[in-house]
Amino acid sequence: MPLIDKEESAISEDCYRRIRTDIIFGRLAPAQRLRLEALRENYGVSVSTLREILTRLAAEGFVTAEGKRGFEVAAVSADNLRELAGLRLLLESHAMAISFANADVEWEGRVVSAHHKLASTERLMDSGIGEPEQWKRYDGEFHQALISNCGSRLLMETHSLAFDKYFRYQMVAFHYRGAEPAEQHRALLDCALRRDAETANNVLSAHVNNCVAHALANSSLR
Numbered sequence: 001m002p003l004i005d006k007e008e009s010a011i012s013e014d015c016y017r018r019i020r021t022d023i024i025f026g027r028l029a030p031a032q033r034l035r036l037e038a039l040r041e042n043y044g045v046s047v048s049t050l051r052e053i054l055t056r057l058a059a060e061g062f063v064t065a066e067g068k069r070g071f072e073v074a075a076v077s078a079d080n081l082r083e084l085a086g087l088r089l090l091l092e093s094h095a096m097a098i099s100f101a102n103a104d105v106e107w108e109g110r111v112v113s114a115h116h117k118l119a120s121t122e123r124l125m126d127s128g129i130g131e132p133e134q135w136k137r138y139d140g141e142f143h144q145a146l147i148s149n150c151g152s153r154l155l156m157e158t159h160s161l162a163f164d165k166y167f168r169y170q171m172v173a174f175h176y177r178g179a180e181p182a183e184q185h186r187a188l189l190d191c192a193l194r195r196d197a198e199t200a201n202n203v204l205s206a207h208v209n210n211c212v213a214h215a216l217a218n219s220s221l222r
Helices: 003-024 036-043 047-060 078-101 105-126 132-146 153-172 179-194 197-217
Strands: 063-065 071-073
Touching (some): 003 047, 078 132, 078 153, 105 179
16 A cells, blocks of 8 residues: 555544544534534545545444435434443343353453553542543453453454443433442452353443433433
8 A cells, every 4th residue: 555545544544533532422412413614624634534434433323324414423312322231231241251251361361451440540530530531441441351252353343332332321411420330340350250250240230221320310311
């Protein structure tokens, strides 16, 4: 690939990640019209590149294409949150059970390391000085570490996409839940070290379902 093509590809990928992150964290609000000229000024890429990026995000479900009307950020709803929560539980519980069954020292090390970073970030969040993007990153990395021995890259990628779409709802009306999620993450770590998939599944169900209840109680989602 010529150097200029590599540079353009890197710029496009960076812009894709910036727009995707801005959608997840609500800086581009649900149902917001995505006007190409405004995006071009804000993100510094061409209109043609933006069309490619928004088409890619539409395929992932973060953006909707409205024909001649252009693109909009995907809307949010209580039903969609519940659907995403169910999908996440289905994928993560299945992958976690396989991962626990395939447990080895390398996997255990990944889980412990990921939890250490997440717990440190959670303490900062609890103190009111944490960065939500860092928290989201380490939260995702911990849950991915738990399933990283499932033996299926496709399963992990599908889970990661569902996780990001689900996490977006935590940002719609951001209220950090405090100690409960941190305690549940610690419980998941303990289950992993004991290879106790059944208890881990129960902890994960409470973790996700309580988050859904919290999001619905602290937002106008209907």
